[in-house]
Amino acid sequence: MIQNLTLRYNENVGEGIACLLSKLPQLNTLLVNGSVNNAIAPFFSFGRNATNLRSFTCECYTVQEINCKDISNTLVAEMPNLTSLHLNLASTTLLNFSDLQLMSITELELCCSRMEGCLTLPQNVVSVTKLILNTETSSAEEIAAVLVNFTNLITLELDFFRNHDIRFNATLVEVLVGLNSLKYFSFFDAFYSKEKYYTLNNGEKSALVEVLVALKNVDKIKIEFCQQSYEDDDLVTAVNNLVAKRPQQNIQLIIPDNDFDLNDCLSENSNSLYGFDSDYDDYGDGYGNDSDFSDDWYRRTMD
Known part of the structure; x- marks a missing residue:
């Protein structure tokens, strides 16, 4: 009896x-992986x-546009019992986001261009308790x-x-701090820079640090950068001070050494690039399998 299935295709099938x-009929988990050369727009239909x-899970790397209404039509008509939806569409533009209907979805991944x-969705989606978000937008407001x-x-x-040109600003800080139910927060970027993160008090304060300071009730925090920087x-x-003040929190900061190859980062963190956290692939309730999570708050291997 097959319950989990992964399919890879080279054409629209x-x-x-x-x-x-x-x-x-007993299948409950499906991953469909498409090629770079084949679009899936408007969207899959499985009758x-x-x-x-x-x-x-849908993975497709074609440059294309998909209307969220077409996604919703499939979800409503063909997948009424779905609770986990992963849209790994790194080169796709999602149109009319407000038409996305998530019904009983509790775990959602949105990876798109x-x-x-x-x-703004018609109403707040209280069913979703786990969100993975990865886009190329340069707007923190978006x-x-x-x-x-x-x-x-x-x-x-x-x-x-x-998000090369994005500025982590006060608007984003306010929204993150307002997530009162949050228990696990993961953040991944290429490197830590003043241009991107020092956006508060006329560039004197780091917005990312302010978020970490404010997330007092979050149990686990993981911050990861691919490259070193002067900042x-x-x-x-800042993280060291937080750890000293909050021993009850598990805070992990990952920064590689100077010999680190960015291509290695892309390879080793390919899941992270498209929204997955390889250390936390089973924590839908915020407390999942963390056997790979270090007890140390900070891992840094500098010469």
């Missing part, structure tokens, strides 16, 4: 997948053969606008690796 699913799915149109739709988050993973010492000092 929605009907073929639907036919296969009709023979697997009535995906009604038992609990988890659906950008989102266009209104970013990310904040997406986050305010999810007021009941327990787990949040933000990936800023592709690392300021961040290390």
